[in-house]
Amino acid sequence: MDEDERARLAEFVGSRTPALMRVAYLLTGDRNAAEDLFQSALARTIPKWGTIRHADPEGYLRVVMYREQISWWRRLRRWRETPLNPADEPVGGDPSGGTDVRLAMRAALRHLPPTQRAVVVLRYYEDLPEARVAELLGCSVGTVRSRTHRAVKRLRDLLPDVDRLEVRR
Amino acid sequence: MTEPFEHLIRSTLTDLAEEAPIVHDQLSRAERRVRNRRRATVTVGAVSTLAAILIATPLALAATGSDEPPPAVPSPAGPAAVPSPPVPTPSAPTTVPTVEPSPGGAPGDPSITPGVPGQPTVKPSPSTRPGLPSTPGAPGKPLVSPTPTTPLGPPGVPGRPTVTPIPSR
Numbered sequence: 001m002d003e004d005e006r007a008r009l010a011e012f013v014g015s016r017t018p019a020l021m022r023v024a025y026l027l028t029g030d031r032n033a034a035e036d037l038f039q040s041a042l043a044r045t046i047p048k049w050g051t052i053r054h055a056d057p058e059g060y061l062r063v064v065m066y067r068e069q070i071s072w073w074r075r076l077r078r079w080r081e082t083p084l085n086p087a088d089e090p091v092g093g094d095p096s097g098g099t100d101v102r103l104a105m106r107a108a109l110r111h112l113p114p115t116q117r118a119v120v121v122l123r124y125y126e127d128l129p130e131a132r133v134a135e136l137l138g139c140s141v142g143t144v145r146s147r148t149h150r151a152v153k154r155l156r157d158l159l160p161d162v163d164r165l166e167v168r169r
Numbered sequence: 170m171t172e173p174f175e176h177l178i179r180s181t182l183t184d185l186a187e188e189a190p191i192v193h194d195q196l197s198r199a200e201r202r203v204r205n206r207r208r209a210t211v212t213v214g215a216v217s218t219l220a221a222i223l224i225a226t227p228l229a230l231a232a233t234g235s236d237e238p239p240p241a242v243p244s245p246a247g248p249a250a251v252p253s254p255p256v257p258t259p260s261a262p263t264t265v266p267t268v269e270p271s272p273g274g275a276p277g278d279p280s281i282t283p284g285v286p287g288q289p290t291v292k293p294s295p296s297t298r299p300g301l302p303s304t305p306g307a308p309g310k311p312l313v314s315p316t317p318t319t320p321l322g323p324p325g326v327p328g329r330p331t332v333t334p335i336p337s338r
Contacts, residue, residue, distance in 0.1 A: 013196045043202040043206065102180070120182075
């Protein structure tokens with residue numbers, strides 16, 4: 001890689017790192033794991049930079065991150081429970097406008113497996129349609145639907161006061 | 170009921186994304202990771218190739234040697250004799266022309282025909298090498314039958330002496 005291409009790569013990384021780190025943090029739910037995921041995806045992207053720099057390098061990097069997160073090898077390497085912060089623990093009733101429910105939802109999101117978490121992030125944070133999610137993750141649309149359904153069902157099960165939430169809304 | 174719940178998921182993910190860590194200098198770390206990965210790939214490839222050669226070479230040699238016939242069983246009588254290679258013998262000396270001149274025969278017996286001189290009865294012996302399997306269907310070379318230069322005399326009559334004149338000086 002010559003100096004010109006390396007300068008473009010450095011510019012791309014510097015400008016897109018915050019947005020990509022947000023996605024990585026949502027996918028992993030952990031700061032260190034997010035940084036590791038982003039570095040790993042970037043390391044896979046750098047050798048391909050000569051061919052993808054004119055196309056869509058950010059899309060390529062995002063796809064690498066999504067697939068790296070749900071890959072079997074990565075799950076095998078990080079087979080551990082994500083520690084919860086004290087603020088993520090489920091709390092009791094709070095009359096201050098649903099803060100308790102949000103904290104409970106945050107804790108519930110950390111308990112989702114990587115595949116379901118990736119589908120939730122792509123569907124509800126990136127606002128991508130099911131077909132696009134299936135294309136990015138390399139699976140079928142039916143798989144995306146089933147994973148979304150299971151993820152939402154598990155979140156409902158993990159939330160303590162979802163009925164109260166519906167009343168408030 | 171799903172609509173508010175999905176809205177809760179979206180808002181929680183948005184809140185979480187704002188808490189993503191801010192990282193710097195990701196490019197140099199990713200490049201270091203690329204170099205380490207490339208070095209590891211080259212090392213693993215070299216070790217794999219060496220292992221494959223070490224495993225496959227004896228197997229290939231054994232497979233190549235199995236095409237030959239098995240070695241001869243040594244005789245239990247004594248030490249194994251060193252097999253001497255058969256000396257190819259020309260077929261000409263082995264053909265001994267057997268000339269059977271009929272000695273005179275019984276006078277007055279016209280039924281007995283004298284042997285025809287000049288046509289010796291040749292008994293060709295097959296030139297097969299002992300110890301080696303003979304190739305079936307390979308006929309031996311036609312043996313050369315020597316013809317006597319001097320015609321033999323009539324049966325019962327001794328041949329004329331050949332007088333070689335010696336020039337006197």
